[in-house]
Amino acid sequence: MAGVCLGFLFFNRYPAKVFMGDTGSLALGGALVICAVLTKTEIILIFIGGVFLIEAISVMLQVASFKLTGKRIIKMSPLHHHFELSGWRETKVVIVFWLAGAVLGVLGLLIATL
Incomplete structure (x- = not known):
């Protein structure tokens, strides 16, 4: 997950050419919450x-x-x-x-x- 985020960050630097959007941010947030719940x-x-x-x-x-x-x-x-x-x-x-x-x-x- 960290590798994907770093790759996205590279292409999203100023001036941004790629935007995550609602679907990507919802999936990323959901994955982070699941990791947090599983690890308490x-x-x-x-x-x-x-x-x-x-x-x-x-x-x-x-x-x-x-x-x-x-x-x-x-x-x-x-x-x-x-x-x-x-x-x-x-x-x-x-x-x-x-x-x-x-x-x-x-x-x-x-x-x-x-």
């Missing part, structure tokens, strides 16, 4: 996949807020689009999200060693 490391997956979790939560909150109040919480969801509409370049969004993912990944690994 579900809590660690929450930290390691924290960026993806925050992205998903931003969509859920935006939809719920719009349906209940008619107002948006952020400019656009998922969260990375909010930052793009706020004037961030795509490369800056990617770097910030990668750094956040790295920090959360290290935190998850530290928790795993406890």
Whole structure:
């Protein structure tokens, strides 16, 4: 699985020519969850996949807020689009999200060693 992701990452570097799409991300996420459940490391997956979790939560909150109040919480969801509409370049969004993912990944690994 890691080899496939690294191969995809190579072809998805800026400017991206290949996009994963919903089907690929759903399959990858499902495989990660199955691995976490089988190895009983579900809590660690929450930290390691924290960026993806925050992205998903931003969509859920935006939809719920719009349906209940008619107002948006952020400019656009998922969260990375909010930052793009706020004037961030795509490369800056990617770097910030990668750094956040790295920090959360290290935190998850530290928790795993406890």
